[in-house]
Amino acid sequence: MNALNNKKWWPYLFIAPSVILLVGFLFYPIANVFILSLQDYNPTKPYANGFTGFDNFTQIFTGDKIFYSTLVISLKWVLSEVVLQLLLGLILALLLNQTFRFRGLARAAAFLPWAISGVITATMWSIMFNEHFGVINDLLKRIGFISQNMAWTANPSTAFGSIVTAELWRGIPFFAITLLAAMQNIPGELYESCKVDGGGRWRSFFSITLPFLKDTIILTTLLRAVWEFNNVDLIFTMTGGGPANMTMTLPMYIANQAIKSNNYGYGSALTVIGVILLTIFAALYLKFSGFGKEE
Amino acid sequence: MNHKLEKYCSLFLYRYLPLTLLLLFIMVPFYWTLNTSLKLEGDITKMPIEYWPAPATFDNFIMSWNNVGFSLFFRNSMFIALSTVLIVLVLSILAGYAISRFSFKGKNAFMLLLLCTQFVPGAMLLIPLFMQFKAMQLTGTHLGLIITYSAFQLPFNAILMSGFIRGIPEALEEAAEVDGCNRLQAIFHVILPILIPGLVATSVFTFIGAWNEFLFALMFITKKSLFTLPVGLSYMQGEFDINYGALAAGSVIALVPVVILFSYVQKYLVQGLGAGAVKG
Numbered sequence: 001m002n003a004l005n006n007k008k009w010w011p012y013l014f015i016a017p018s019v020i021l022l023v024g025f026l027f028y029p030i031a032n033v034f035i036l037s038l039q040d041y042n043p044t045k046p047y048a049n050g051f052t053g054f055d056n057f058t059q060i061f062t063g064d065k066i067f068y069s070t071l072v073i074s075l076k077w078v079l080s081e082v083v084l085q086l087l088l089g090l091i092l093a094l095l096l097n098q099t100f101r102f103r104g105l106a107r108a109a110a111f112l113p114w115a116i117s118g119v120i121t122a123t124m125w126s127i128m129f130n131e132h133f134g135v136i137n138d139l140l141k142r143i144g145f146i147s148q149n150m151a152w153t154a155n156p157s158t159a160f161g162s163i164v165t166a167e168l169w170r171g172i173p174f175f176a177i178t179l180l181a182a183m184q185n186i187p188g189e190l191y192e193s194c195k196v197d198g199g200g201r202w203r204s205f206f207s208i209t210l211p212f213l214k215d216t217i218i219l220t221t222l223l224r225a226v227w228e229f230n231n232v233d234l235i236f237t238m239t240g241g242g243p244a245n246m247t248m249t250l251p252m253y254i255a256n257q258a259i260k261s262n263n264y265g266y267g268s269a270l271t272v273i274g275v276i277l278l279t280i281f282a283a284l285y286l287k288f289s290g291f292g293k294e295e
Numbered sequence: 296m297n298h299k300l301e302k303y304c305s306l307f308l309y310r311y312l313p314l315t316l317l318l319l320f321i322m323v324p325f326y327w328t329l330n331t332s333l334k335l336e337g338d339i340t341k342m343p344i345e346y347w348p349a350p351a352t353f354d355n356f357i358m359s360w361n362n363v364g365f366s367l368f369f370r371n372s373m374f375i376a377l378s379t380v381l382i383v384l385v386l387s388i389l390a391g392y393a394i395s396r397f398s399f400k401g402k403n404a405f406m407l408l409l410l411c412t413q414f415v416p417g418a419m420l421l422i423p424l425f426m427q428f429k430a431m432q433l434t435g436t437h438l439g440l441i442i443t444y445s446a447f448q449l450p451f452n453a454i455l456m457s458g459f460i461r462g463i464p465e466a467l468e469e470a471a472e473v474d475g476c477n478r479l480q481a482i483f484h485v486i487l488p489i490l491i492p493g494l495v496a497t498s499v500f501t502f503i504g505a506w507n508e509f510l511f512a513l514m515f516i517t518k519k520s521l522f523t524l525p526v527g528l529s530y531m532q533g534e535f536d537i538n539y540g541a542l543a544a545g546s547v548i549a550l551v552p553v554v555i556l557f558s559y560v561q562k563y564l565v566q567g568l569g570a571g572a573v574k575g
Contacts, residue, residue: 132340229416
């Protein structure tokens with residue numbers, strides 16, 4: 001009871017359970033992955049398990065063609081998702097920031113995909129993309145864009161575009177929500193004085209809105225880039241990384257090594273590379289968010 | 296007259312046209328899933344495609360709920376999500392309170408821990424966490440998932456909660472302490488009642504996160520009777536002969552709680568995400 005009355009202990013008592021949970025189940029496993037990456041570990045082949053030094057890494061960098069292609073596809077994936085989501089999210093936020101009837105309803109509807117899981121998103125879009133009875137084939141045929149049905153998610157040239165579209169659907173709200181929040185902090189007088197000076201819609205957008213949103217855009221883009229890099233469940237459900245590894249990102253490759261091939265050692269080595277890549281992003285985020293400066 | 300026409304034109308071009316197009320893009324998948332789930336099995340694959348389910352039927356829902364096992368998946372997901380909410384709620388109130396009310400050695404390090412864990416990638420933890428849980432004999436159990444989801448959901452919600460608590464004047468607690476409450480009693484009787492909207496928002500975000508998670512549930516759970524909804528959906532798509540009506544109905548079943556909860560809290564989202572995730 002004495003310790004409880006001593007105020008010095010309070011904050012530590014309060015954060016202790018959180019620290020235990022985070023260190024025990026997020027940090028400790030991440031640290032563990034470094035040890036695991038130096039081993040051959042496959043639960044289905046216990047006779048071959050054991051330390052092999054840097055063999056996994058040597059194999060990744062010299063003999064694994066899929067690894068290099070996953071880096072390129074990850075980059076393509078992150079870039080296309082972030083750029084398209086940012087652009088459409090910004091437009092959506094600008095639209096929803098105006099006052100009009102049913103704005104509340106429009107906002108609720110527009111934000112909804114944010115809450116939908118990758119698996120459900122993938123399922124919904126897979127039904128729409130279906131080769132034989134998909135509504136997308138039907139609509140595109142009606143407007144004369146295509147002449148015969150396409151197998152969107154199974155065709156190597158359209159599979160990537162298909163998963164990008166489905167994830168775009170799920171990602172626009174994130175930018176719309178965060179940018180809308182930032183827009184509401186812009187003082188209205190700025191726009192009024194811009195109007196007095198004869199500035200039109202575009203002028204006020206480029207000289208007031210955009211500069212004001214700059215910091216938010218940088219931070220949300222970095223955060224989203226990390227999240228999209230890590231995104232697996234949608235790809236896993238829609239294409240499984242196929243066809244011909246055309247949609248195999250690095251995290252998807254790791255998940256495949258773990259879930260489909262039981263190659264825990266090799267998958268861990270890939271994970272280590274992923275963690276190092278992500279650390280760069282996290283450092284950038286911390287730098288831009290000015291962490292530690294205020295406190 | 297001409298001026299009025301110009302105004303309508305610009306309103307249409309700059310507001311209603313783009314808004315309609317974007318909202319269409321967002322709403323169509325919902326409509327199409329519902330439409331598919333209400334069609335008779337033969338009507339789903341019938342050509343030309345029917346844009347309206349006629350006749351509408353609930354057979355697919357009955358099928359997926361009773362025969363495919365979605366009633367069980369639903370219960371599993373609900374149990375896991377609610378348990379996660381409970382843990383995250385308690386821990387994030389404690390952590391959020393410590394951050395916003397105390398200055399203590401190591402506070403910055405703790406903040407950094409919270410921020411960094413927002414970047415810890417799910418797929419990258421798949422293998423080490425699986426090995427760890429195997430050693431703890433927690434694979435194949437819901438408890439393993441609950442612990443994992445709590446760890447993943449905690450950082451964001453603790454930051455969010457600290458923001459909510461910071462918004463409550465400290466004088467209220469001091470007044471309670473003058474009245475003879477100790478700190479814990481003051482938190483319980485003064486802070487928590489004011490915090491309720493924040494607690495609701497936090498609970499819903501946590502619930503949605505746990506409800507939606509897929510990879511760990513896929514990796515940890517092998518027994519079909521323990522499946523969660525996302526695993527059940529993915530399992531159906533792995534089958535040779537996919538029943539699309541039941542698949543669509545399963546998706547709708549998985550969507551319903553999220554849509555209801557989300558419609559209720561989406562107004563907090565603009566403040567919450569703006570303050571919590573982005574500004575740290």
